[in-house]
Amino acid sequence: MEVISFRIPKDLKQQLKEVDLNWSEEVRGFVEARVREYKRENALREIDALLKDVPRPESGTASRYVREDRESH
Numbered sequence: 001m002e003v004i005s006f007r008i009p010k011d012l013k014q015q016l017k018e019v020d021l022n023w024s025e026e027v028r029g030f031v032e033a034r035v036r037e038y039k040r041e042n043a044l045r046e047i048d049a050l051l052k053d054v055p056r057p058e059s060g061t062a063s064r065y066v067r068e069d070r071e072s073h
Contacts, residue, residue: 008016016023
């Protein structure tokens, strides 16, 4: 594992000591969740960029495909 350090105000550090939690695990979990969220958002931005040049289907296309599929069985 790697070590990351950061500064917090003195009063916040005192408050952390008063709360009985495993702060390393709490911060690690937050960072992992935030990285996943960032990757998801970035993937959506990339998908949006790829789709912006794709032409929109004409109105009723989905209904037509569903109807054709139902009638083919």
